[in-house]
Amino acid sequence: MGMTKLFIIISSMTFGGAEMQTLELANGLVDRGYDIEIAVLDHKQEIIDKGRPEIRFHILKKKNYLDRRVVKALKERLSVFQPHLVLCVDLYPALYFRLAARGNSAPPPVATVFHSTLPRDTKERFQRWYLTRLLKKNNRLVFVSEKQKEYWLRTYKGLRLHHARTIHNGIHLERFYDFLKEEAKLTATRRLLAYEPNQVIIGNCSSFRVEKRHQDLLEAVHRLKSDGHPVKLLLIGDGDQRAHIEKRIRELGMEESVYITGHIADVRPYLAMVDVFVLTSDSVETLSIAAIESQAMKKAAVLSDIGGASEIVQDGVNGYLYAAGNVDQLTDCLRKILQHERWKPMGEAAYHHARQHFDRRQMVEAYHQLLMEMKGGSHGG
Numbered sequence: 393m394g395m396t397k398l399f400i401i402i403s404s405m406t407f408g409g410a411e412m413q414t415l416e417l418a419n420g421l422v423d424r425g426y427d428i429e430i431a432v433l434d435h436k437q438e439i440i441d442k443g444r445p446e447i448r449f450h451i452l453k454k455k456n457y458l459d460r461r462v463v464k465a466l467k468e469r470l471s472v473f474q475p476h477l478v479l480c481v482d483l484y485p486a487l488y489f490r491l492a493a494r495g496n497s498a499p500p501p502v503a504t505v506f507h508s509t510l511p512r513d514t515k516e517r518f519q520r521w522y523l524t525r526l527l528k529k530n531n532r533l534v535f536v537s538e539k540q541k542e543y544w545l546r547t548y549k550g551l552r553l554h555h556a557r558t559i560h561n562g563i564h565l566e567r568f569y570d571f572l573k574e575e576a577k578l579t580a581t582r583r584l585l586a587y588e589p590n591q592v593i594i595g596n597c598s599s600f601r602v603e604k605r606h607q608d609l610l611e612a613v614h615r616l617k618s619d620g621h622p623v624k625l626l627l628i629g630d631g632d633q634r635a636h637i638e639k640r641i642r643e644l645g646m647e648e649s650v651y652i653t654g655h656i657a658d659v660r661p662y663l664a665m666v667d668v669f670v671l672t673s674d675s676v677e678t679l680s681i682a683a684i685e686s687q688a689m690k691k692a693a694v695l696s697d698i699g700g701a702s703e704i705v706q707d708g709v710n711g712y713l714y715a716a717g718n719v720d721q722l723t724d725c726l727r728k729i730l731q732h733e734r735w736k737p738m739g740e741a742a743y744h745h746a747r748q749h750f751d752r753r754q755m756v757e758a759y760h761q762l763l764m765e766m767k768g769g770s771h772g773g
Contacts, residue, residue, distance in 0.1 A: 395425055395426060395427040396425070396426050396427065396476050396477065396763065396764075396767060397426075397427045397428075397429075397473060397474065397475040397476045397477070398421065398426050398427070398428045398429075398475060398476070398477050398478075398479060398763065399428075399429050399430075399431065399469070399470065399473055399475035399477070399478045399479070399500070400414065400418060400428065400429070400430045400431070400478075400479045400480075400481065401430075401431045401433070401466070401478065401479070401480050401481065401485035401486075401488060401489055402414055402430060402431070402432055402433070402480075402481040402482075402485055403432075403433050403434060403481070403482065403484050403485060404432060404433070404434050404436040405430075405432045405436055405437045405438065405439050405440050405449070405451075406436040406437075406438050406439065407438060407439060407599070407629075407655065408599065409507065409561070409679075409680060409681035409682065410481055410482065410505075410507035411439060412439065412442075412681050413507070413536075413561045413562075413681055413755075414430075414481050414505075415439060415440075415442050415443050416562065416563060416564065416752050416755070417752075417755065417756060417759055418430065418443060418444070418447055419442075419443060419444045419447075420752055420753070420755070420756030420759075421756060421759065421760065421763075422444045422446050422447060423444075423756075424756065424760055427446075428446070428447045428448070429447070429448045429449075429450065429469070429473055429475070430443070430447060430448070430449050430450070431450045431452060431465075431466060431469060431485075432449060432450065432451050432452060433452050433454045433462060433484070433485060433488060434452075434453065434454055435451060435453040437449070437451050438655075450465070450469055452465050452466070458487075458491075462488065463488060463491045463492050464492075466488055466489070466491075466492035467492040467493075470492060470493070470496075470500075475500050476500060476501075476767050477500055477501055477502070477503075477763050477766055477767055478499075478500050478501070478502040478503070479502070479503050479504075479505065479763075480502060480503070480504045480505070481504075481505050481507065482504070482505065482506060482507055482508070483504065483506075483519070483520065483523040483524070483526075483527075484523070485504075486502070486504045486523065486526055486527065487523055487526060489502060490526050501531040501532075501766040501767065501769065502531055502532075503531060503532035503533070503534055503762065503763075503766065504527060504532075504533055504534065505534040505535075505536070506533070506534065506535050506536065506540065506544060506678075507536060507678055508540075508675075508676045508677075508678055508699075509537075509539070509540045509543050509544075509675075509676070509677070509678045509698060509699040509700075510543075510674075510675040510676065510698060510699070511675065512602075512603055512675050512676060520548065521548075524548040524550055524551060525550060527550070527551060531555065531766055531769070532555055532556075532557070532762060532766060533551060533552075533555055533556040533557075534556075534557060534558075534559055534759075534762070535556060535557070535558045535559075536558070536559065536560060536561050536678055536679040536700065537558060537560065537678055537679045537699055537700025537703050538558050538700065538703060539699060539700050539702065539703065540558075540678045540679070540699050540700055541556055541557075541558050544556075557762065559755060559758040559759060559762070560679060560700075560703070560749055560750055560754070560755060561679045561681055561684060561750060561755065562684075562750050562751050562752035562753070562754055562755030562756070563681065563684050563685055563688060563746075563750060563751075563752055564752050565688045565746060565747060565750070565751055565752070567660075567688075568660060568663070568685050568688035568689050569688050569689065569690075569743070571660040571661075571664060571689070572664060572689060572690070577661055578661070578664055578665075580661075581661040581662065581664065581665055582665065585626070585651055585665060587624065587665065590622050591622050591623065591624050592621065592622060592623045592624070592667045592668070592730060592735075593623075593624055593625075593626055593665050593666050593667045593668075594609075594613055594616075594623055594624070594625050594626070594666070594667070594668050594670055594726065595625075595626040595627075595628060595662070595663065595665070595666030595667075595668070595669050595670065595686070595691075596609055596625075596626070596627050596628065596629075596669070596670050596671065596672070597628035597629055597659055597662075597663065597669070597682040597685070597686070598628075598629050598671060598673070598682060599629055599630070599631040600627075600629055600630055600631030600632065600633040600634045600637060601631050601632065601633055602633060603673055603674055603675045603676050603677075604633075604671075604672065604673050605672040605673060605674055605696075605716070605717065606627065606633065606637050606640075606672065607636075607637070607640055608672045608717065608719050608722055609625065609670055609672050609722070610625070610637070610640055610641060610644060610646065610650070611644075611719050611723075612719055612722045612723040612726055613625045613646070613649070613650075613726075614644045614646060615719075615723045616723065616726060616727070616730070617646075617649060619727070621727075621730055623649070623730075624649050624650070624651070625646070625649060625650045625651070626650075626651050626653070626662060626665060626666060627650065627651070627652045627653065628653045628656070628659055628662045628663065629652075629653065629654075629655070630652070630653075630654045630655045634652070637652075638652070659682075659685065660689070663685060663686055663689050663691070664689055666686065666689075666691050667691070667692075667735050667739075668691065668692055668693070668694060668726065668729055668730075668735045669682075669683060669686035669691040669692070669693045669694070669711075670693070670694045670695070670722075670726070671683055671693070671694075671695045671696060671701075672696050672716070672722065673696055673698060673716065674696065674698065674716040674717050675698065677696070677698055677699050677701070678699035678700055679699060679700040679703065679704065680695070680701075680704065683695060683701075683704050683705075684704065684746055684750045686742070687704070687710070687742040687743060687745060687746035687750070688743065688746050688750075689743075690739040690740060690742060690743045691735075691739050691742060692710060692711045692729055692734070692735040692736075692738035692739045692741075692742055693705050693710065693711035693712075693742060694711055694712045694713075694714065694722065694725045694726060694729065695711065695712075695713055695714075696713075696714060696715070696716035696717075696722075697713040697714060697715060697716065698716050701713055703749070704745075706741070706745065709738070709741050710738050710739075710741035710742035710745050711729070711738055711742065712725035712728065712729060713725075
């Protein structure tokens, strides 16, 4: 029967949940005998070295929103590779595929994977309105959380329910859990961060962007310290909001209580230091890879209740949920989790939840079944 040829189109290959999940999926499908090419629309390629060597990447370096040169390059690549199936990671790549496939009387079946829920602003809301019109001809729509799927189908009426399904993000759980046994590396990281045994480490792992609302977490930790809790904050990541975050840290007098890692290739040594994992986003976040990775390392979590957060955190069991932007609720959740070291049993529950729902083998199998259904059906239009 031969190898199944899959062509993936993605906006970028930088550090981010959608990008990491796409590589995790592609690597897993290579193990199942797929022949895979990945077209990256922009120039960012920081994480392509995490892909299997069998995967061929095409970095297209688009220069504007709708780059005709990139459309032409995609069209040529599709003609040469002749994929059986196409997977678009979010709406923007789906637009490029539609343009590249024009004139093809029998384009390959295509699926679009959605990684966001609430739009960031009015501009993105408008873009979604017209881009979703393209998806009326899509073979399949894939959502990474049930709540996300409900939101999109309720908000954008043109999307077809019978073509939509949910496949949770999955990670290599053992890669994170087993790192907890690396005593020498853990000791070195603890020494680097200068943490003391009695301190409770609250951690966040995300890009420093406006919608991530790091200022809420800074304010909550400041309140906890004012209450006398021996907490420190570990911010794993970097981004264009770093200067604003550092300014706020200085304003709160928290220079000795916050450590920023900057961009790092391997988050595990730092995630391992965390006692309580927190995400404070007010949009975009759907089924956080970082939150799932923290669960694989036995971390309780406090998440803003957006997207599929409630599919990661069972409120009061393996963490807490709070209303995005409500710093009072966030602080109260952290106070509760600090009482009687609740984060410890909650962390155990988090690990078991991740094993049950977010193992990459489950994710790869679900996508494989979907792709085989598509391959056995009719061509896209």
